[in-house]
Amino acid sequence: MAAPEASAPRGVTVLLVDDQPIIGEAVRRMFAGEDGIGFHYCKDAAAALDKAAEVQPTVILQDLVMPEIDGLTLVRRFRGDDRFRDVPIIVLSTKEEPAVKAEAFAVGANDYIVKLPDRLELLARVRYHSRGYVALVERNEAFAALEASRQVLANDLATAADYVRSLLPAPQDHQGIRADWRFIPSAALGGDAFGYHNLDAEHFAVYLLDVCGHGVGAALLSVSALNAIRSEALPHTDFHDPGAVLAALNRAFPMERQNDMFFTVWYGVFHRGSRIMRWAGGGHPPALLLVEGSPTPRFLDSDGPLIGAVDGLEFGAGEVVVPPAARLFVFSDGAFEISRPDGSMWPFDEFVTTLATAPAGPESPIDALVTRVRTLSQRDDFHDDFSMLELAFA
Numbered sequence: 001m002a003a004p005e006a007s008a009p010r011g012v013t014v015l016l017v018d019d020q021p022i023i024g025e026a027v028r029r030m031f032a033g034e035d036g037i038g039f040h041y042c043k044d045a046a047a048a049l050d051k052a053a054e055v056q057p058t059v060i061l062q063d064l065v066m067p068e069i070d071g072l073t074l075v076r077r078f079r080g081d082d083r084f085r086d087v088p089i090i091v092l093s094t095k096e097e098p099a100v101k102a103e104a105f106a107v108g109a110n111d112y113i114v115k116l117p118d119r120l121e122l123l124a125r126v127r128y129h130s131r132g133y134v135a136l137v138e139r140n141e142a143f144a145a146l147e148a149s150r151q152v153l154a155n156d157l158a159t160a161a162d163y164v165r166s167l168l169p170a171p172q173d174h175q176g177i178r179a180d181w182r183f184i185p186s187a188a189l190g191g192d193a194f195g196y197h198n199l200d201a202e203h204f205a206v207y208l209l210d211v212c213g214h215g216v217g218a219a220l221l222s223v224s225a226l227n228a229i230r231s232e233a234l235p236h237t238d239f240h241d242p243g244a245v246l247a248a249l250n251r252a253f254p255m256e257r258q259n260d261m262f263f264t265v266w267y268g269v270f271h272r273g274s275r276i277m278r279w280a281g282g283g284h285p286p287a288l289l290l291v292e293g294s295p296t297p298r299f300l301d302s303d304g305p306l307i308g309a310v311d312g313l314e315f316g317a318g319e320v321v322v323p324p325a326a327r328l329f330v331f332s333d334g335a336f337e338i339s340r341p342d343g344s345m346w347p348f349d350e351f352v353t354t355l356a357t358a359p360a361g362p363e364s365p366i367d368a369l370v371t372r373v374r375t376l377s378q379r380d381d382f383h384d385d386f387s388m389l390e391l392a393f394a
Contacts, residue, residue, distance in 0.1 A: 010138070011036040012130040015057035017048045017074065018092065019066045023115065027061065030119045037126070045069040049077060052084055058130040060089045063115075064100065072107055079108035086136055088129035092116075154187075160219045161185040167226060169195050175272065176394035177204055182366045183387050190385035191218030191263060192332045193226040202272050203240055205229075208389055209265040209307075210284065210332040221261050225253060225307075229267070242267045242280035246304055246315035250282070255308040262308040266330050268300070270322065275393075277328070280317040282307045285333055290356055292325040297356050300328075327365075328391040329355055334384030335369070341378050366390055 014037060016027050024041040031039045042051040045066045052060065060078065064071030071091055078084045091104045092115040101112045110129055113122070164185070171180040179196055191211025199205050207229050211218040232239050234248035245267050255262045266287055268279035279287065281302020289298040304315040322328070336351035354372050358365035366388050374380055 010134050011038060011058075012127060013038045013040070013055060013058045014126060014130075015040045015042060015048075015052055015055055015060050017042045017045055017051075017060065017062040017066075019043055019045065019063065023063070023092075026116055027122075030116075030122055031126075034123065045071075045074050048074060049081060049084070052078070052087070057087055058133050059126050060084075060087055061126075062089060062091055064091050064093045064104065072103060075104065075107045075109055086133065088133050090125060090129065156216055157185075157187070157189040160216045161189050164193055164219055164223060167193070167195075167223060169197065174198065174204060177270070178392040178394075179206075180364055180366065180390045180392070181388060182364075182370060183385070184370070184382055185385050186214065186334070186382045188214035189216070189219055190214050190332075190334060191222040191261075192334065192385035192387040193222040194330070194387055194389055195226060195230050196389070196391070197230055199232075199239055199269065204270045204272065205239060205268070206270070206328070206330060206389060206391060207265065207267040208284070208330045208332060208387060209263050210334075210385070210387070211263040212261055214384075217259060218261060221253070221258055221263065225249060225263060225265070228252060240269055241317065242269055242278055243304075243315040243317040246280050246282050246307065247313065249307050250313055250315075251311070253308045254311060258308060262306045264302070265307055266300075266302055268328075268330070270391075270393075275322050276319050277322050278317050278319040280304060280315045282315060285331060285336070287331075288329040288352065288355060289320065289322065290327045290329070291323050295356070297352060322393050324394065326393050328393070329365075329388060330391075331388040332385060334382060334386045335373075335388050337384065338373050338377050339383065340376055346373075346376055364390065 014031065016024055018024055021043060028039050028041065031037045040055045042048050046069055062071055062074060075089055078089060088110040089108065090111040090113055091109045092113055093100065094115065096114055104112055111125055165183060168183060191213065194208035196206040209222060209225055211222045228234050234252055237248040238244050246265060249265065264282055264284035266281040266284040268277050270277045279300050282304040283306035284302040286302055287300040289300055298320060300318065300320065305313055336346065336348055338346040340346060354369055355365055358368045
């Protein structure tokens with residue numbers, strides 16, 4: 001559709017197409033002296049579209065009876081051109097003919113006037129139709145600007161998601177611990193991040209955190225906290241002690257210095273010699289330990305408070321012996337807080353059952369879970385980041 005340039009004033013621009021110069025002059029005089037109305041005249045119907053492209057009318061007046069091209073054909077040409085599809089067209093006729101009037105409206109005219117009308121009536125109709133068109137143009141411009149802004153934001157979020165993914169460790173074996181994971185960022189990008197690494201020859205650390213909120217800000221905080229853990233950059237902290245790590249994170253990332261954002265975290269340390277896993281959690285979902293031959297998973301609860309909410313907190317730690325062939329799942333709430341089409345939430349115990357009963361085979365239990373979640377929600381995307389780690393112990 002034709003739209004005035006963004007910098008142009010939103011006045012009334014009239015284009016009259018009529019083969020009779022005397023009509024052109026009469027209409028020009030009707031508009032003479034009217035503030036905010038620009039008038040343009042085109043005698044040749046064959047040149048009308050070029051003239052319209054030049055003057056960018058907010059309303060078109062056109063005769064119905066012209067040589068070479070009749071008025072109804074010209075209306076069709078205007079409506080068939082994307083530049084003028086929405087520009088209001090007022091057809092001018094020498095007489096009131098219901099059949100012709102009906103056809104004019106059918107091919108796209110907005111109004112029908114027997115020429116020449118009273119000056120006040122013509123002014124009122126021109127202003128009315130022009131005002132509606134200008135409002136449409138401005139609305140479309142606003143939508144276009146909004147869409148452009150949305151696309152920029154979507155690109156920023158996609159870039160941030162790629163950056164977060166680039167920081168995640170590769171799925172691999174770590175001296176008898178096979179690590180695998182899935183990270184599916186939501187469209188709005190949540191604040192999930194995770195990792196695992198050897199603290200030394202005997203100790204293996206695993207961790208997953210989830211920042212409140214969505215967007216680039218949440219992702220930046222999650223990356224900062226992730227880097228502090230994996231680089232062991234929290235001062236005076238024994239990274240073999242899960243409670244000490246969470247207390248140090250709480251000191252390092254107070255929410256008042258993070259745009260009021262806080263996060264949850266689960267952090268565990270596995271000792272290879274004793275097979276003891278020590279863990280601590282702050283406001284995070286429990287990890288699940290699945291033991292071969294046992295139908296009931298062990299919940300490694302996260303009893304501590306949120307990270308960054310309150311200064312000076314201490315965090316306790318739990319421990320459990322990990323039997324051979326056990327599997328540990330650490331995840332964010334985006335893995336199980338699934339809204340079904342009827343508005344109900346997927347029960348947590350069904351989530352646990354889905355993981356615990358995933359059939360053995362080449363498909364990862366995490367992939368089976370993702371398939372189940374998408375079936376339940378009846379959508380491919382996720383409302384929140386889906387993050388899950390699986391550690392399979394030899």
